[in-house]
Amino acid sequence: MPARLDREAWRARGDSLPAVLRGLVRPVRPAAADGARPGDRLRRRLGELSGPARLGALLDLVRGSAAAVLGHADPARIDLDRGFLDAGFDSLTALELRNQLIQETGLGLPPTLLFDHPDPGRLARHLLAELDGGDHSGILAELDRLAVTLDTADGDADTRRRVTARLETLLSKWRDRPEPGRPNAEPAEPADDDELFALIDHELGLS
Template sequence: LRAATGRVPAVLAGFVRTPAGRSGRGGDEADGLRRRLTGLDPAERERLLLELTRSQVAGLLGHASADAVAADQSFQELGFDSLAVVELRSRLGTATGLALPASLAFDFPTSRAVAGYLADALRPEDNDGTHAVTEVLDQLDAALAAVAQGAADPARITARLEAVLRRWQDTRTTEPAGPEQDFEAVTDDELFEALDRELGL
């Protein structure tokens, strides 16, 4: 139907999976959540959103604590019905300020899956590429930490890291570099004379 007309009939619109957009809903609650997310790394952002999702699911099911909801337990196993699906979407929409798809709980059937979706939808704007680079650096940091002692070639890894850093620093240099001085070929008298000139002695 969409291919034929370019639009989805209104009666089916609620069942079509669409990307989340900013809805303007939520007010202070959504603004507060975004402030809490600011400055967190990707893992911390997803952890916070997982806590939010589990809390909302627990509230829907009448549990006193999110501890009663396992992150990877499916909503079907938890006893969700159609009303719970609609209510979860509404609650999370209010909490995040996002216009969430009606199929949210079907497309992302666990709290962890929903949290991952929310993390992507609430990803900060990255007009200059900084966020993308820091995510890669986070992954690199984790990879280096996971390498067992003695199981890698530290000299090779260090050399590669230093080469990447040098290239980065070269691209950020605003002042042209002067000619390199071969200090090993300079005599003591020439070196002292150069220092005297530099210091105005």
């Protein structure tokens, strides 16, 4: 029967909302009291762990997030080696899980995440590799956070021009830095708007 749904009231109930209704609303995530950015808490936790415990923490994150998206109270219902599609995910719930993991990790994750890494084990290993980031993890982590910000920003035309100009300046300075062993390398040409955002889309997986 037709009915008017008060989604804001449902959303405010958070985890107390019956599982059958959770797919109709997106939960509100409270802002961190200390101003922490997405992924900071997870990175601090991983920094306190070593070896298999780091992967175990990410497996718990993936299974817990997947269970919440599917409306399961117990993350143990998400088998480690069972594919997400076999577990009941479709394109919409796959995107919802990807969005939750962006909030938890601060990474710029592509919409095809669950199709590229089709079970919890492979997805957790991928997240660990992305969070480790090799020798330049700090720089890459900041770019991941920037990618998330740009992906969700809704600025006016003036703000977009100012942000674009700032990004162009930073990218030009980065490109002008000589490569190791090539102190007299020719500086690169400044990027135009299309090149800059194409770079962000391609390198950070937002296309």
